[in-house]
Amino acid sequence: MPALATGAGHEPGLYELLAALPSQLQPHASCPEDNTFLQNMFGEKGLHSLVKIHERLRHYEEGKPTAVLKSAAALAHEISEELARKSENVDMKELQKILTKPHMKCLLSVHDTVALKCYDPELPPLPEDYDDEEDSVKIIRLVKNKEPLGATIRRDEHTGAIVVARIMRGGPAARSGLIHVGDELKEVNGIPVEDKKPEEIIRILAQSEGAITFKLVPGVKEEAPVKEPKVFMKALFDFDPKEDKAIPCKEAGLAFKKGSILEIVSQDDATWWQAKHEGDANPRAGLIPSRQFQERRLALRRPVATLPIQRSSSKRLSGFRRSFRLSRRDKKTNKSMYESKKSELYDTADVPTYEEVAPHRRPSGAKYRLVVLVGPTGVGMNELKRKLLISDPQHFGVTIPHTSRPKKNHETEGVEYHFISKHLFEADIQNNKFIEYGEFKGNYYGTTLDSVRSVLSKGKVCLLDVQPHVLKVLRIAEFKPFIVFVKPPSIERLKETRKNAKIMSSKDDKRSTRPFTEEDFQEMVNTAQVMETQYGHLFEKVIVNDDLSTAFSELRSALKKVETEARWVPVSWTHS
Numbered sequence: 001m002p003a004l005a006t007g008a009g010h011e012p013g014l015y016e017l018l019a020a021l022p023s024q025l026q027p028h029a030s031c032p033e034d035n036t037f038l039q040n041m042f043g044e045k046g047l048h049s050l051v052k053i054h055e056r057l058r059h060y061e062e063g064k065p066t067a068v069l070k071s072a073a074a075l076a077h078e079i080s081e082e083l084a085r086k087s088e089n090v091d092m093k094e095l096q097k098i099l100t101k102p103h104m105k106c107l108l109s110v111h112d113t114v115a116l117k118c119y120d121p122e123l124p125p126l127p128e129d130y131d132d133e134e135d136s137v138k139i140i141r142l143v144k145n146k147e148p149l150g151a152t153i154r155r156d157e158h159t160g161a162i163v164v165a166r167i168m169r170g171g172p173a174a175r176s177g178l179i180h181v182g183d184e185l186k187e188v189n190g191i192p193v194e195d196k197k198p199e200e201i202i203r204i205l206a207q208s209e210g211a212i213t214f215k216l217v218p219g220v221k222e223e224a225p226v227k228e229p230k231v232f233m234k235a236l237f238d239f240d241p242k243e244d245k246a247i248p249c250k251e252a253g254l255a256f257k258k259g260s261i262l263e264i265v266s267q268d269d270a271t272w273w274q275a276k277h278e279g280d281a282n283p284r285a286g287l288i289p290s291r292q293f294q295e296r297r298l299a300l301r302r303p304v305a306t307l308p309i310q311r312s313s314s315k316r317l318s319g320f321r322r323s324f325r326l327s328r329r330d331k332k333t334n335k336s337m338y339e340s341k342k343s344e345l346y347d348t349a350d351v352p353t354y355e356e357v358a359p360h361r362r363p364s365g366a367k368y369r370l371v372v373l374v375g376p377t378g379v380g381m382n383e384l385k386r387k388l389l390i391s392d393p394q395h396f397g398v399t400i401p402h403t404s405r406p407k408k409n410h411e412t413e414g415v416e417y418h419f420i421s422k423h424l425f426e427a428d429i430q431n432n433k434f435i436e437y438g439e440f441k442g443n444y445y446g447t448t449l450d451s452v453r454s455v456l457s458k459g460k461v462c463l464l465d466v467q468p469h470v471l472k473v474l475r476i477a478e479f480k481p482f483i484v485f486v487k488p489p490s491i492e493r494l495k496e497t498r499k500n501a502k503i504m505s506s507k508d509d510k511r512s513t514r515p516f517t518e519e520d521f522q523e524m525v526n527t528a529q530v531m532e533t534q535y536g537h538l539f540e541k542v543i544v545n546d547d548l549s550t551a552f553s554e555l556r557s558a559l560k561k562v563e564t565e566a567r568w569v570p571v572s573w574t575h576s
């Protein structure tokens with residue numbers, strides 16, 4: 001029999017019984033599996049420890065221990081004061097140090113609480129001028145640290161009373177379960193609030209620390225909240241509550257940046273939602289402007305600068321495999337190489353506030369997400385596409401553009417272009433088959449949606465570079481585009497890195513290459529700035545194309561992640 005933990009000479013207890021059980025089981029368990037199961041269960045270490053604890057506690061209870069002293073904390077205080085007066089002795093000094101340590105003080109205070117068996121919370125005394133006729137009130141005491149209380153107040157327009165306007169989910173007020181929306185606030189720390197402005201009360205609260213006593217008249221009971229599925233929104237703008245003049249309580253605000261994923265915990269209030277940063281362990285929610293409110297504010301702030309038609313001294317069919325780009329202008333003639341047939345102006349109906357998102361991971365075997373590169377002319381989109389294609393031609397693919405111009409002798413249908421008649425091209429335009437199209441010297445050029453589908457259906461990652469205004473057309477569940485903004489570095493770095501680079505230009509309509517000019521760099525940087533302001537909320541990744549191989553590795557690893565990891569995408573993309 002194992003040695004007993006409860007001490008020799010003590011009458012056999014539960015622990016001995018447990019220890020003896022396995023040897024008694026054999027005759028009762030007919031099946032060997034049952035026997036092994038029971039042996040393991042009764043031999044379980046955790047169970048033994050629990051029984052040992054149980055035994056000890058019972059033993060302790062039986063002993064009915066009483067405290068020698070019920071005011072150890074006060075005694076320690078007296079002793080340390082006494083010692084302070086005779087501090088010449090080293091031992092005394094040390095003892096005094098120990099007794100004044102916060103941990104020791106807490107320990108002794110806990111000892112006294114247990115010794116006095118006073119476990120009930122200490123309630124504030126009832127007000128002396130308590131009026132029987134008064135509405136039934138509740139007196140609540142909350143202990144506040146530096147964290148805001150998590151409740152906002154307002155003055156009721158009709159009655160003039162100060163009422164609790166909202167309770168922030170997960171905040172101290174909500175966790176207490178004692179304060180509710182609609183409760184009328186009468187006093188804070190004994191100070192009547194009737195004649196005070198909400199801002200003054202907020203100031204009193206902000207300045208208080210420790211226990212705060214509220215006198216409240218309970219409001220009409222709220223209905224029990226219905227458990228709703230979680231809602232996540234991607235923020236499409238930056239928000240700093242400290243800078244927001246409209247927020248009812250700056251401390252209760254939740255700051256976020258464009259691209260932050262927010263869990264919306266309450267949309268009950270039409271103006272201020274309650275939200276948390278996704279994955280944040282802190283349960284406390286903060287106030288953020290509601291979509292409707294933010295849209296209204298942004299609409300009033302407009303108009304913003306819109307992206308002008310890209311001007312470029314280059315006049316060319318752009319880059320690798322003649323990927324199709326629009327609106328190249330010749331600086332001298334100021335004539336569009338292709339006249340864009342779609343509005344390039346910002347769609348004013350789109351006010352970027354929030355986009356509801358959900359996590360999405362590509363199921364194995366499903367088509368890859370379309371990879372879209374956006375950036376100013378000459379920044380290096382074709383160079384990056386070319387490098388990706390060379391790195392893994394089986395994995396990456398590009399679209400083949402359509403044209404209505406006649407095929408040249410050295411060209412092959414479906415290699416450089418798909419050659420179609422002008423009539424058919426126009427019919428396809430009417431049928432919205434083009435992502436982008438344009439006209440140059442009387443011929444049409446364009447990229448079709450079907451050309452993207454063709455690459456994707458081969459099980460390849462389709463690489464596409466487009467003007468940003470067409471992103472809207474591509475942002476659909478079918479393509480789930482991963483939009484990468486290729487951004488130029490500073491002018492100084494452009495000058496350094498593009499010493500040997502060439503852009504295509506066209507003099508007398510003959511395509512040739514020429515070095516970048518300072519003006520090209522300036523235009524690249526300016527266009528990038530406008531693009532980012534106008535379309536930045538649509539970019540899932542921004543890559544600064546400073547050193548080419550660094551930019552390429554960054555893009556490559558971003559694409560790898562997109563292929564393998566779960567990403568936040570518009571919720572509508574996950575329904576199909």
Ligand SMILES: Nc1ncnc2c1ncn2[C@@H]1O[C@H](COP(=O)(O)OP(=O)(O)OP(=O)(O)O)[C@@H](O)[C@H]1O
Nearest residue numbers: 318319377378379380381382383497501502546548
């Ligand atoms: N990081 C870089 N360092 C040095 N040269 C670069 C870098 N990125 C691109 N280039 C060079 O800059 C020139 C323009 O690049 P590229 O044709 O890829 O631009 P693009 O963005 O595709 O422009 P467009 O849209 O007008 O075709 C090329 O000569 C390319 O080799």
